[in-house]
Structure formats: structure tokens, C-alpha cells
Amino acid sequence: MMAMKLAYAVAIPAVVGFLFVTWWSRAGKGQSPFERLFLGFGIGTGMITFEMFILGLLRVPLTGAVVSSLQIATIALLGYLFYRAGITWHDILGWRAGRPEGTPGKATHLNRLVVLLVSAWIVAKVLFVLYEGFFLPEHTSDSWEHWSLGAKFIYYEKGLALDPANEHFFGTGYLKGQRYPLNVPLMQVWASICLGEAHEIYMKVWNALLFVSLVGLVFCSLRRKTTSATALLAAFFLASVPLLTYHALTAYADLPLCYYALGGLICFWDVVDAPRNGRAGDPRGMLALMGTCTALCAWTKMEGLFYVAAFSAALMLYYLNKRMPLRQSIAYFAPLALITAPWYVFLLFIGVPVSYGEGKMLEESITRGIHFQVIPMIAEQILFSANFNIIFPAFFLMMVLGWRKIVASGLKYLYAVVLSTMAMFLVLYLGTETYRWVMNLTAVNRNILTFIPMMYYVAALTAHRLLEGEETQDRWTE
């Protein structure tokens, strides 16, 4: 019975998200159903939690019947839209992925063996994560203190406790940081609602499932853009990132954040890359998905605002460079505003400060001095710790070797997102008291983790372009 309830908790966001992604990506003909499912699962989860937040604001009790009926209504609405647009089941579930864009290599016996080995390795890793994710209880104090304590409180309270007379108004004493967005706690609340209890193991399975989606999303999206071998290797190396694997077994919010950031980047690449593929039609669908993913970054962690800034700036840069009408970007900004604004307006309304004075600290750093001591510490972590595999040297060496091709192609916009995010974190560490979190290693690796999947994705695209050789160079340039 517990398995059925858990399956329901997972299936509902997967179905809602899958249909949502299918609807908005209907103009493109590239995404396989698996890619739409992997992207849709995270988006669907974020949609449910956001709806729960709105229900909480409206003082509607968070019960299974209420939240489920909203999801069923969403499914019905999307079904109606498909019907109106003449989109059939075959279109929705069909394999609309074309051949990979890269030139297929010779399939020698050795190649096949390598592909088999790497595939088996990925499958073993995914099974490990799923097994441990569904087996281990909440086991890190960081997880339960920051996210699950608040989740349990909301679940038992059946709402956000917004009665001013309540001693625990909006989770006072239970929500560790009241300014922290509620996506992760509400994911756990949704699971608890479906299960009928705040189950110490099953309420936190989201990270394991998002890990699988992350790896699957990297493979499917890269297979569409490069070769199967490149996609397989990128998925393999992403799955090998030890800190990511560890986070998949916990309930911390950095893995969901890096999932949404990667989703945003993939959608952005679809927007940028569409003209090259002869699909320069209406990019609004992918922009809407990009805006949704970016908004869900901000709905997951405060650091998500960095991604909002990075994606928005890169998109503006793209539009200005291409001299395209800026009004198209409304499709990106509408979901961003729709999801982000209510949360911050709410915080303002109840008097919870969004910032702990980081802006003022940045100003003070001019007089107090910059914390340069973080640089060797960060360098040591990214180069000599076992947290991320060797993506940093690989990423930057490839960037240096391929900079001409990168600048000449749309890849520069993806680099703009990744590098500006890195720069924002670095400025924060150099200029504010948060440098302590670098020196005592309490945040730096987790913060870096949030853009690691983007680095693997961009590195794989770059490697593919560099390996394609001179003969195809013209194809890649803008």
C-alpha cells in the first residue's frame, strides 16, 4: 500500500510536468518523450509545490484531496489544449527525436564494448542512488535542520500557520531560515500528504529521483545535439560526481537547484541553437520553459536569484546581438515573475528580510578590504578535492583551446551563463562575511555543485564541436 501511495506521489508531478513540457515544446521536433519526462518531472514537482504555497496563502488546508484535484484539473486543462490543437496521443508519447546532429562514428566491436561498459556503469550508479535513496533515512543534520523540520511542521499544521496569534507563525522555530524558499520542504509535504505520514525515508526520495532525471536529461538533450557517444560520456561523468551522488541521498536543496539550472540552460540552448537547425520559428515555447526553470531556481534556494540574473542577462545579450524584438522575451519573463514575485511579496508582507545585509557588506568591502584568502581555498577545493571529478581543469582547458569556435558560435551565451554565475558567487565570497563559509568549507562546495551539471553540459557541447574538426566548422559558426 505504501508503494502505491509513493508511486502516486511521484507519478502526479511526472505526468503534469511531462504534459506541460510537451505543450510548450510542441513547436520543436527534437525532444524524445524521455527527455520531456526527465525535464517535466522536476518542473511538475515545482508546480505542485508552488500551487501548495498559493493554497497556503489562501488558508486552504493542504490535504490530499485539495492538492490532487488541482493536479487533475491541470492535467484536464492540458488535455483539452492538446485536443484543441489537434495534437494526438501519438504526438504526445511518440518518439519525435530525429537523428543526433553529430556525425556518427564507426561502430567497431571495441566501440560497442565501451558503450556497453559505460551504459552498465551508469545503470549501476542510478540503481545505487535509487536503492540508497529509498533505503536510508534522513541522515545529515544539515538536511533535516534546514529543510525537513519545516516540512514536517507544515505537514502537521496542514498549512503555513499564517494566523498571527499562532506561536509558530509561518513556522517560527521550525523553518530554520524563514526567507528560504519553500520548494524543497513542500516537496516533502506533498510526499507526506500522499503517504499519510511524515515518513523519514520516503518523504525525501525527491533528490534521488532528481539525480536520475538530471543524468537522463543530460544524456537525452546531448544525444539530440551531439553524438550518442558524447551524450553517454557526459551522462557518465555527471553521474560520477561524488558530491552530487551524496546529495542524491540527502534532502538538501542544492541538487534540486542544480537540476533547475541545468533545465534552464538546456532550454536556452534550444532557443539559441534553433536558427542553426533551420527551426527559427517561434521560440516562445522554449523561452517559457526556460523562464519556468529559472523561476524554480529562485523558488528552491536564495542562491537561485544568481541564476535568474545570469539567465536574464545572457538572454538579453542574445536578443541585443541578434537584434531580435525584445517583446518575444515576455515568454521568459512571464513565468519568472509569476513564480518569483509572490514569494518575495509574501516575505515583504510578513516582514521577513530577504537579505542579511550582503549588499551593505559589499559596499563595506571597499573600506574593509577584500577577502582574497578565499581564492587559494576555492582553488584547492575545485582542483584537489574529490567533490567534482576533474571538470574544472577540463572545462577551462577546453574553453581556452576552443575559444575561437566558442566566440564564433552560440555557445558563448551558455558560457556567459556559467561564467557569470561563477563570478557572482566569487564576488559574494570576496566581498562579504560569507567568506567564512569558504574558509570553513560549510558552503563553498555546495554552491559550486549548483553549476556543476551546467559545466558538464557545456563542456560536452564544446568537446563535440572541437572534435568535429575543421570540415564542419562552417556549420557551427553563426
Next chain:
Amino acid sequence: MMMPKKVLLVLCLLGVLSSTGAAEEYAWRFDAGGDTTGWKALNASPERDAAGFFALVRQDDPFWLVSPQNLDVAAKSSYIEFRIKAPETYLLGYVVVKTRDNRSWREEFSLGLPDAFHVYRIELSRGNRTGSPIDSVALAFGNVERVWIDYIRIYNPSRSQLLRIYWSDLWEVPFAAATTVNFVSTPSIGEYSFLAPLYGLLLFAFCILALRWRARTDSFTRALIIACVFAGTLFALRMDYTWYLQWRADQASLGRRSVDERISRVEGSGTYDFAKNVKQVIPAGGTVRIFAGILEAKVKYYLLPVKVSRTAPYIAVYKDPAISFDPVQKELKRDNVVVATNAQLLMTFGKDAFLYRSLGGGRP
């Protein structure tokens, strides 16, 4: 006569590996025929099992096995190596070292997979700041019923032994039930991260490939990417070995256990069991005040749906030495300040966990 380069290389390697370091300095076998004169067990009783293995059986925590005094171990690059077995993992053990100039320090090690002998090695010179010879050592354990010991030796390793030590360092996996989300443990070789030699390999692979493909215009790029794939795969191999062992450790410690038992073992501090008992006493909708020192947030977490309230009649006290109860005055005090009057003890769980009920209201 000219010797081929490969033969010369092999001869040099053999020369390095066969050269001996200092002779073994101390070795004690704890099997049936071994001589363990001078070793003392503290807070534990020494026993021999049916197979003749020596075991330390816990009487209290922590329990110790202390070496004879007046050892004379050279301060420079000496190692202690011991082979032990324990029925638990996720726990730390300690080697405590004392020098001739009466300095002492401790080095920790995490217990390996349960119910199998494992060899542990710790460099003794690492914490020896004064360079004084080592006088005695001790092994310390806690939260485990018994520990079997096969042998203990202290020695200056030869070069070949040192290579073996580095190799085993590389594959060492520390197990811990509750770890931080901030980083994972990095395997090391001696004092260096294992990524340092990995970068060396990356560079080597890059040079070989770049030289081989020097006729091609894009050879550098191609060589770099393939070298990165090669080094990244070696990294994945090593780190996924950690996950494999973690899975085995989880299976050994948590497999075939109920959800409650798993939570209790993984949580490790007894808080979950305490909260479970408290929830059986406090009626539905009841509230509680908590005094639990650094474990307060954890008690609060596991006590839900019983919520915390400043005016709650129930008071849960868990591992908080600042709390005292005066049964005559019926007062509960924290650092000699009364926090509840007309209080009565409802339940006791172990030696440092209590549930009270105050009829006189709270004084937060």
C-alpha cells in the same frame, strides 16, 4: 654492452622496491601463541573466543587497550599498524600516542565493514611536533560491544612497504553514518590528494597522444579531450569504489532492519528513541518544552507532531547536564535558575533522558 631502456627501467624499479628500510621495531601478536605482556585493558575485559582470537569486551565507554610503557619508537616516519575486527561500522576509533616528553595526541580511524578483520595504518610522526621518541600508544573505542585484535606493530616502513601503504591509502574508505553535506572525503596518497598523481597521468596521456598525432592540426585538442576522459574515468573508478563499499556497509549495518531501527541506528545519538517514547506519553495535541543542549533541534524534529511551546506543561530533558530536578521543592532548574515549578517526573529513559510535567506553569 648496451641494455635496452625497458630492462634498465625494470631493474631500477626492482632495486627501489627491494631496498629495505629500518628493521621492524615492535610487533605483538594477540593470537593464542602470542605474547601480549604489558598490554592493559581499561574499561574492558580481555577474552579469548573459541577460535583463540583475543577480544576486548566493553564494560564502559570509552574502553582502551594500552601498550607497555617505555617503548622507544623513533619519531621519524613511524607507523602503527593493527588488524582488528568489530561488529559495527559507522564508528570512529582512536589511536592515542604519548611521547617521552609527556606530550600526547590522538589520531582517528573509522571502523571498516563489520564482522571482518581489517588492517589500519596510522602515521605516528604526523602529530609529533617535538620529535621526541614515542613512549606508549593506546587504542580507544566506544559504542561497540567488543573488538577483536589480531596484531599490532609499530615500524619504520621500507620503500616497498611505503608504496604498499600509499596504495592502501588510496583505496581506504572512511565510513560514517551521519556526515556533512558540504564535501566528500578525498582519498589521499601520503599527504597528497589522489588528484595530484591523476593530473600527472592526465599530462602524461596528453603528451603521448599529442606526440602520436602531431601530424594533425587538431591533435592538441583531441589529445586533451581523450586524456581528460581517461583521467576522469580513473577518478570515477576510485570514487565509485567508495559508493560500492558504502552500499556494503549500509547493507551490513541496516539491511533486514525495520524503518524504526534504521532511523535509530543512523541517527546514532538515541534522540529518535527518546522522542518516540515521549510521544507515547504526551497526548495528541499536547505541547512540550525541550532542554537538550546541542541536541535540542534534533529532539524538536523527532518529537513532531508534538510541538514546542513556551507554556507547555510537559518538559523533555535530554542529555542536558545544566538541568537539575529538586524532588523536594518540585522545581526544575537550569543553571540554578528555576524553569518549572510544581514539577513531577513522569518518565526516565536511561540515565540522562527524562520527561517531566509541571503543574505550576512554565518560566521560560
